Amino acid sequence: MRITSALAAAAVLTLAAACGGGGGGSESSSSPNEPVKIDFLSLAWQKESVAANKQLVDEWNKANPGIQVTYVQGSWDNVNDQLVTQFAGGTAPDVIHNDSPALSGFASDGYLLDLKDKLPADLKSDIPQPAWDTVTFGDGKGGQGVYGVPFLQESQVIIANKKLLDESGVRIPTANEPWTWDEFSEAAKKMTKGESYGVAWAMKSPVNKTLNLALNFGGTFFQTGADGKTTVKVGQEEREVLQRIHDQLHKDKSADPDALGQGTADPLPAFYKGKFAMLPAGVYLRQQVVEQAPDGFEWVTLPAPKGTSAEQGAVSQTLSIAQESEHPDEAMKFISFFLNGTNQAKLAKGDWLLPTSQKAAADPAMTTEENGWDVATASAKNLVVAPFLKVNGFDEWKSKVATPALQEYFANKITIDQVAAKLVEDGNKVLERYQR
Amino acid sequence: MRRASQYVALVAYVVFLAFPLLWLLSTALKTPQEMALTEPTWIPREPTLANFGDAFGEQDLVGASLRSLVVALFASVITVLISLPAAYAMARYRSLINKIAIGWVLVSQVFPFILIIIPLFMILRDLDLINTLPGLVVVHVTFTLPFALWMLQGYVRAVPRELEEAAAVDGASRLRSIASVVAPLLAPGVVATLLFSFISSWNEFMFALVILQDPDVMTLPLTLVRFTGPEGVARLGPLAAASLMATIPSLIFFAIIQRRLKSGLMAGAVKG
Numbered sequence: 001m002r003i004t005s006a007l008a009a010a011a012v013l014t015l016a017a018a019c020g021g022g023g024g025g026s027e028s029s030s031s032p033n034e035p036v037k038i039d040f041l042s043l044a045w046q047k048e049s050v051a052a053n054k055q056l057v058d059e060w061n062k063a064n065p066g067i068q069v070t071y072v073q074g075s076w077d078n079v080n081d082q083l084v085t086q087f088a089g090g091t092a093p094d095v096i097h098n099d100s101p102a103l104s105g106f107a108s109d110g111y112l113l114d115l116k117d118k119l120p121a122d123l124k125s126d127i128p129q130p131a132w133d134t135v136t137f138g139d140g141k142g143g144q145g146v147y148g149v150p151f152l153q154e155s156q157v158i159i160a161n162k163k164l165l166d167e168s169g170v171r172i173p174t175a176n177e178p179w180t181w182d183e184f185s186e187a188a189k190k191m192t193k194g195e196s197y198g199v200a201w202a203m204k205s206p207v208n209k210t211l212n213l214a215l216n217f218g219g220t221f222f223q224t225g226a227d228g229k230t231t232v233k234v235g236q237e238e239r240e241v242l243q244r245i246h247d248q249l250h251k252d253k254s255a256d257p258d259a260l261g262q263g264t265a266d267p268l269p270a271f272y273k274g275k276f277a278m279l280p281a282g283v284y285l286r287q288q289v290v291e292q293a294p295d296g297f298e299w300v301t302l303p304a305p306k307g308t309s310a311e312q313g314a315v316s317q318t319l320s321i322a323q324e325s326e327h328p329d330e331a332m333k334f335i336s337f338f339l340n341g342t343n344q345a346k347l348a349k350g351d352w353l354l355p356t357s358q359k360a361a362a363d364p365a366m367t368t369e370e371n372g373w374d375v376a377t378a379s380a381k382n383l384v385v386a387p388f389l390k391v392n393g394f395d396e397w398k399s400k401v402a403t404p405a406l407q408e409y410f411a412n413k414i415t416i417d418q419v420a421a422k423l424v425e426d427g428n429k430v431l432e433r434y435q436r
Numbered sequence: 437m438r439r440a441s442q443y444v445a446l447v448a449y450v451v452f453l454a455f456p457l458l459w460l461l462s463t464a465l466k467t468p469q470e471m472a473l474t475e476p477t478w479i480p481r482e483p484t485l486a487n488f489g490d491a492f493g494e495q496d497l498v499g500a501s502l503r504s505l506v507v508a509l510f511a512s513v514i515t516v517l518i519s520l521p522a523a524y525a526m527a528r529y530r531s532l533i534n535k536i537a538i539g540w541v542l543v544s545q546v547f548p549f550i551l552i553i554i555p556l557f558m559i560l561r562d563l564d565l566i567n568t569l570p571g572l573v574v575v576h577v578t579f580t581l582p583f584a585l586w587m588l589q590g591y592v593r594a595v596p597r598e599l600e601e602a603a604a605v606d607g608a609s610r611l612r613s614i615a616s617v618v619a620p621l622l623a624p625g626v627v628a629t630l631l632f633s634f635i636s637s638w639n640e641f642m643f644a645l646v647i648l649q650d651p652d653v654m655t656l657p658l659t660l661v662r663f664t665g666p667e668g669v670a671r672l673g674p675l676a677a678a679s680l681m682a683t684i685p686s687l688i689f690f691a692i693i694q695r696r697l698k699s700g701l702m703a704g705a706v707k708g
């Protein structure tokens with residue numbers, strides 16, 4: 001009897017839920033009296049960032065009764081699986097938040113709208129060309145297009161325990177005068193005392209971190225020949241950063257071996273305890289430190305070390321428009337509003353990342369010393385388009401070849417020659433399939 | 437003495453089973469600083485409800501739980517309703533078609549979901565079922581049905597054929613013998629299958645992710661994943677608080693259904 005009652009209640013609830021549920025995803029109104037409806041898939045996940053996103057959407061909706069935006073929250077872990085299906089099924093959201101590495105494949109498959117002729121002049125000029133380069137890809141038909149508006153970027157910095165840093169007596173690097181990799185290694189050695197290490201490299205996902213830093217020595221990892229074919233290359237330039245990190249782990253023993261298999265944020269509890277002094281990480285990790293660090297814990301943000309240059313590979317967060325969107329012009333208007341300088345500063349603060357907008361970067365909140373914003377923002381000038389962004393097949397190379405090979409290398413199970421061979425030989429087999 | 441040791445063993449087992457739930461509760465009540473300690477604490481030093489505030493403030497947890505409950509209930513009931521007669525036929529009738537059907541049920545389990553997700557999505561789109569809970573119910577029934585069929589078939593086989601023959605000798609028709617003799621003995625199996633289907637649907641994420649796009653129809657797994665970021669970074673406090681609240685509807689369902697499981701077991705014992 002109870003089961004029957006429960007089922008009856010469920011039936012009523014289903015009816016209510018089904019009737020109340022939205023239908024049609026990116027369904028668009030066609031009546032001239034009804035507002036245009038746009039779905040905006042956002043990947044914001046931090047509290048402040050979600051709040052900033054929702055606030056901007058509300059602002060837009062109030063000011064633009066004719067173009068109503070629906071905020072749809074997605075998640076970073078699954079967004080590309082979600083989009084693959086929705087693109088194939090023709091139900092993708094109008095405005096899509098993603099990151100630049102994901103855009104190349106979608107662009108060449110024809111799922112994203114080329115924005116180069118739709119970008120308003122003020123938005124175009126406010127974002128520097130290197131950021132636009134991260135979203136410029138082949139259209140799959142021999143041409144080049146702009147498939148997203150880049151708005152937040154991540155650079156690598158070093159989050160350091162101030163007390164241990166001061167005690168070591170090393171020179172404190174600044175944005176204008178960062179450590180060289182040699183100085184960084186020396187500093188890590190000086191900070192290694194007893195059971196405390198100088199640095200911790202969290203290498204659960206080693207590829208983007210090492211490839212972005214490899215640009216310090218001109219390491220591109222990919223080269224395109226005269227025949228237009230891209231192959232993997234691991235020469236001396238590419239080996240520098242790999243070798244230096246490996247040395248810290250296994251030669252100098254100045255890097256905490258426990259952190260090796262951990263994700264980016266996992267070493268933080270040990271960091272607060274002083275188990276190691278420095279944590280190379282993306283700028284966004286400062287938010288976790290601010291939120292979690294015990295009272296009285298002092299920390300600073302240091303610039304990443306430099307090699308022959310301080311260049312780092314840039315990956316942008318982006319807003320794109322689906323090719324199938326019925327309202328691309330309205331979607332572009334929304335993007336222009338959403339990513340203006342003032343709003344980008346809000347979004348960057350919410351996500352603890354760097355805005356691409358020059359107006360946003362000049363916002364006093366982006367240059368304050370508090371929580372290392374000054375160092376983080378200054379690091380944006382070193383960001384250049386990461387060569388791997390343009391490589392068709394990079395995702396497969398990364399997951400099937402580079403991640404396991406680099407993990408083995410950093411765990412000292414294979415030599416640098418062996419890792420280089422794997423990256424090149426196995427990698428080229430992967431790339432070959434994408435270039436037939 | 438023997439009884440005491442049995443109780444000790446039982447308590448230890450319950451504590452073991454309850455560990456994830458207790459840890460979830462403990463985490464949900466901790467401050468971010470306490471969560472980042474290298475020596476985790478069982479009892480929060482400075483308990484806070486802020487995580488619950490954040491979880492409920494940012495996401496429609498109540499609505500999502502309700503929708504998940506509705507989808508899981510319907511998917512599980514429909515699965516059982518469809519699979520029960522099919523399982524009976526598979527267990528009682530031996531023919532080539534039957535064998536092929538059983539083989540196909542097994543083969544269907546080896547396909548990865550990702551292979552079928554795009555064609556399934558297209559079919560649902562053509563049926564105008566994208567972004568609707570009935571659409572998700574259809575999908576959940578589709579993917580739980582083969583295993584439910586397999587489970588129930590085993591339960592039907594376990595009921596002695598002789599009982600039906602005895603009922604037939606007493607003059608019962610096949611339908612009557614199924615209703616009066618087989619059905620009560622199958623009750624535990626039906627409830628177990630119902631639970632399996634419910635859990636599968638309740639936890640299902642991938643299909644819901646691609647089928648449901650409107651925030652107003654999203655189910656609980658989609659809502660919980662909103663507290664995670666790139667590279668496995670998560671907002672543990674709100675995630676734990678939301679996950680804790682998310683367990684309540686399924687606990688209520690289990691509390692209701694487990695009595696049925698017990699009564700079904702007893703019915704089987706008497707008839708057997």
